[in-house]
Amino acid sequence: MIPNLLTGFRVLMVFPILTCIAKGEFDHQMFRVAAMLFLIAICTDMLDGFFARRLHQESLFGAMFDLAADRLLMTPALIVMLARGAFKGVNFIGSPAIYVLIIIVADITIIAGLFMYSRLRKKDPSIEFPRPTPIVKATYPAQALVVFTALLSVRPGIINVFMIASAALTIAAFVSYMKKGGFIFKKGLPIVLAEAANEFKEDPLPAEAADTEKKD
Numbered sequence: 001m002i003p004n005l006l007t008g009f010r011v012l013m014v015f016p017i018l019t020c021i022a023k024g025e026f027d028h029q030m031f032r033v034a035a036m037l038f039l040i041a042i043c044t045d046m047l048d049g050f051f052a053r054r055l056h057q058e059s060l061f062g063a064m065f066d067l068a069a070d071r072l073l074m075t076p077a078l079i080v081m082l083a084r085g086a087f088k089g090v091n092f093i094g095s096p097a098i099y100v101l102i103i104i105v106a107d108i109t110i111i112a113g114l115f116m117y118s119r120l121r122k123k124d125p126s127i128e129f130p131r132p133t134p135i136v137k138a139t140y141p142a143q144a145l146v147v148f149t150a151l152l153s154v155r156p157g158i159i160n161v162f163m164i165a166s167a168a169l170t171i172a173a174f175v176s177y178m179k180k181g182g183f184i185f186k187k188g189l190p191i192v193l194a195e196a197a198n199e200f201k202e203d204p205l206p207a208e209a210a211d212t213e214k215k216d
Helices: 002-023 029-054 060-083 096-123 134-151 156-200 207-215
Strands: none
Touching: 002 029, 002 060, 029 060, 029 134, 060 096, 060 134, 096 156, 134 156
């Protein structure tokens, strides 16, 4: 219960964090406020895992909720930061937009994997949820460091180094995830596509409507 409440609080923190980042373009003090709020949100990420283990409240839902909450915080924050000039002066392989794109692609893959896993589990509850590897666990703190230091307007050269390290970890984590959980996409994608196709199929006309068409 407590771990999921902490995770839910982290999701709610997304809105004030994004609001402060959006205002930071015209008032840089708001970037610092966003950094403090972001730090609080990151602390809940550490605490929910701690309490889950300490209180023996670890669950599949909690693991999936925690992973989704991490991505819902990270990607929107990076996108708004890029739009509002929080990465001004940072030259990551030519543009910080490339770094943000790397994170977006990785996060979309994770969210898609969570969705497909949920569909697969409905058909086969015995399917095991791929637990994160050590390199995956190291990736999120590295990404958070980029966000936090950029919001505090640390020297662009330092942020650039953090971006390079974070991007390398993200790519390595992506490969690790796909090796360990690639079966989810192989099995889940056909199911999702089939369900989507069924949604677009035209529903049969009700009996009364069919009779009316025949009379016309």
